[in-house]
Amino acid sequence: MAETINSGIAALRTLESWHVDHIYGIPGGTVNNLMYALDAEKDRIKYIHVRHEEVGALAAVADTKLTGHIGVAFGSAGPGATHLYQGAYDAMADKVPVLFIVGQNPQALMNQDFFQEFDENPWFKDAGVYARTVMTAESLPHILDEAIRRAFAQHGPAFVTIPNDLSNKEIPADGYYSSAENFAKPVLGAGSDDQINQALELISKAKKPLIYVGQGTIGAADEVMQFAKKFQMPVITTALGKEIIPYDFEALLGSAARVASKPANEALQETDLMLFVGSNYPFAEEMFKPDVKFIQIDSNPQVLGKRHKTDVAILADAKKSLQRFIELGKDSAPSDWYAANVDNVANWHQYNDDMMNRTDGELRFEPAFKEINRISEDNAIYSIDVGDVTQNAVRLLKVNGKQPWITSGLFATMGVGLPGSIAAKLSYPNRQVFNLAGDGAAAMVMQDLSTQVAYHLPVINVVFSNDALGFIEDEQEDDNHEWFGISLPQTDFAKVAEAQGMTGITVTKVEQMKPAFDQAVELTKAGKPVLIDVKMTNERPIPVEKLTLDPDKFDEKTINEFKKRYYADKLVPLSEFLKKHGVRS
Numbered sequence: 196m197a198e199t200i201n202s203g204i205a206a207l208r209t210l211e212s213w214h215v216d217h218i219y220g221i222p223g224g225t226v227n228n229l230m231y232a233l234d235a236e237k238d239r240i241k242y243i244h245v246r247h248e249e250v251g252a253l254a255a256v257a258d259t260k261l262t263g264h265i266g267v268a269f270g271s272a273g274p275g276a277t278h279l280y281q282g283a284y285d286a287m288a289d290k291v292p293v294l295f296i297v298g299q300n301p302q303a304l305m306n307q308d309f310f311q312e313f314d315e316n317p318w319f320k321d322a323g324v325y326a327r328t329v330m331t332a333e334s335l336p337h338i339l340d341e342a343i344r345r346a347f348a349q350h351g352p353a354f355v356t357i358p359n360d361l362s363n364k365e366i367p368a369d370g371y372y373s374s375a376e377n378f379a380k381p382v383l384g385a386g387s388d389d390q391i392n393q394a395l396e397l398i399s400k401a402k403k404p405l406i407y408v409g410q411g412t413i414g415a416a417d418e419v420m421q422f423a424k425k426f427q428m429p430v431i432t433t434a435l436g437k438e439i440i441p442y443d444f445e446a447l448l449g450s451a452a453r454v455a456s457k458p459a460n461e462a463l464q465e466t467d468l469m470l471f472v473g474s475n476y477p478f479a480e481e482m483f484k485p486d487v488k489f490i491q492i493d494s495n496p497q498v499l500g501k502r503h504k505t506d507v508a509i510l511a512d513a514k515k516s517l518q519r520f521i522e523l524g525k526d527s528a529p530s531d532w533y534a535a536n537v538d539n540v541a542n543w544h545q546y547n548d549d550m551m552n553r554t555d556g557e558l559r560f561e562p563a564f565k566e567i568n569r570i571s572e573d574n575a576i577y578s579i580d581v582g583d584v585t586q587n588a589v590r591l592l593k594v595n596g597k598q599p600w601i602t603s604g605l606f607a608t609m610g611v612g613l614p615g616s617i618a619a620k621l622s623y624p625n626r627q628v629f630n631l632a633g634d635g636a637a638a639m640v641m642q643d644l645s646t647q648v649a650y651h652l653p654v655i656n657v658v659f660s661n662d663a664l665g666f667i668e669d670e671q672e673d674d675n676h677e678w679f680g681i682s683l684p685q686t687d688f689a690k691v692a693e694a695q696g697m698t699g700i701t702v703t704k705v706e707q708m709k710p711a712f713d714q715a716v717e718l719t720k721a722g723k724p725v726l727i728d729v730k731m732t733n734e735r736p737i738p739v740e741k742l743t744l745d746p747d748k749f750d751e752k753t754i755n756e757f758k759k760r761y762y763a764d765k766l767v768p769l770s771e772f773l774k775k776h777g778v779r780s
């Protein structure tokens with residue numbers, strides 16, 4: 196008789212062929228056969244028992260974001276499946292290939308409103324590039340292979356629903372194969388010299404050009420910086436692109452809009468030409484001037500010309516294209532525009548350093564970032580939640596270009612920090628990992644601190660406790676509305692951590708900050724996770740999207756009120772630096 200293999204085990208072997216070495220989930224009656232297969236395969240593929248499927252799902256997305264290999268999570272039929280949804284939409288929005296395995300009742304009981312049954316595929320189809328139910332045990336490994344290939348090819352999550360009986364049958368051992376080794380992505384070139392020369396011509400005529408880069412330039416930091424200097428074009432990155440360019444690059448203006456930096460927003464008001472590379476920035480229509488000359492480089496034809504009226508659109512690999520620009524273009528003369536922006540960056544950095552070094556007044560978030568910068572290792576990984584912490588991290592983390600930075604970008608779900616930190620530690624056990632979250636976001640996923648404890652994942656968790664949903668509070672202020680529904684009851688997160696077997700430290704004064712972070716280093720070096728709860732004021736971070744500093748635009752009283760509220764005495768508007776360098780505003 197021909198050799199056979201258990202279909203559940205064959206399914207896992209297919210995942211293994213795509214470099215999957217762990218998978219998140221919670222069992223249920225409809226995935227138990229998969230559980231038995233995971234037990235049998237436990238030496239090759241690790242089951243990570245999370246406390247909430249949403250955490251597993253978001254961790255799987257983070258796996259792909261960090262490693263490039265497919266992340267996998269599962270949930271049982273009905274409630275376990277619906278809990279996966281947050282990860283599903285994060286993957287859809289950030290275009291991340293992920294595999295979600297969804298449990299289902301055995302075939303004989305399907306489609307008759309059995310316990311926990313619902314029609315899963317249409318539900319998942321909105322988020323997914325693929326959402327299908329397996330029909331035979333023999334096809335199970337094939338379908339998983341198909342799902343993963345499509346997830347990579349179409350940049351999104353794939354869903355495979357498995358009726359429980361189909362993952363515990365004997366199938367022919369030679370009846371399936373994996374396409375993992377055959378998978379290849381199309382290779383793009385630099386774009387045509389004609390197009391690049393056309394773009395160079397526009398750049399040579401511009402007075403205030405900028406380069407705006409997104410995640411498509413990961414791996415091209417040197418080219419971006421060389422380009423910036425050669426053509427005297429200061430650089431803006433998307434918030435997701437924060438990790439790409441080192442913080443100390445002289446002409447790095449930061450990112451735009453609200454999760455953003457002052458120099459970037461100011462330069463966007465002034466610019467007359469933008470080179471937009473590897474980004475699908477959703478706020479472009481709002482933030483970019485409609486009349487600027489616009490050159491776009493992207494590897495995805497779907498986004499060329501999408502976000503702005505575009506003069507030259509180049510379908511290309513960002514790194515190769517920037518290299519070709521550098522080869523073909525003449526060096527620009529040193530420009531006053533560039534110099535004014537470099538000064539503006541230095542002034543902004545000084546403001547942030549002063550805030551991080553402040554020792555008087557009530558405790559704010561900045562001194563915690565001073566400590567995070569101080570203890571950060573060269574290849575640390577930052578998993579950042581959504582809220583004020585996203586904008587504070589974008590502004591204050593002094594990344595070096597080798598420190599990955601993950602969050603929920605377009606979907607922007609709260610509760611993403613902790614799952615990302617679990618993923619980071621599982622794939623990179625020897626690297627330092629931070630989970631930075633606000634108190635609202637931390638409360639959404641805090642049960643999974645115990646996953647860090649259970650799997651010995653020494654993460655440094657920092658909770659910024661302002662007893663409020665600060666990010667939304669500020670929106671309500673901007674709407675000139677009374678605050679409503681934004682306060683949070685104070686929670687002792689150190690106790691929450693302690694209750695789950697993790698050391699919890701509370702910081703209420705600036706002088707406690709350094710010892711707390713020193714202890715965190717010690718504990719994590721000893722293999723133990725730690726949580727630092729920073730009890731701080733609810734003062735608003737400086738709103739760089741509503742700067743009130745420029746004497747040409749605002750009266751003295753308004754400027755002084757702004758400076759007082761945000762400790763911004765020494766903050767200088769870009770217009771002053773432009774004047775200093777003789778650039779007309």
Ligand SMILES: Cc1ncc(C[n+]2csc(CCOP(=O)(O)OP(=O)(O)O)c2C)c(N)n1
Binds near residue numbers: 582584632637663
């Ligand atoms: C799941 C989810 N619910 C609601 C929101 C809307 N939202 C964005 S930021 C934010 C407040 C975050 O509060 P917290 O975590 O305490 O951080 P803070 O801004 O106070 O630092 C809210 C409610 C969201 N992004 N995700």
Ligand SMILES: [Mg+2]
Binds near residue numbers: 635659
């Ligand atoms: Mg808060």
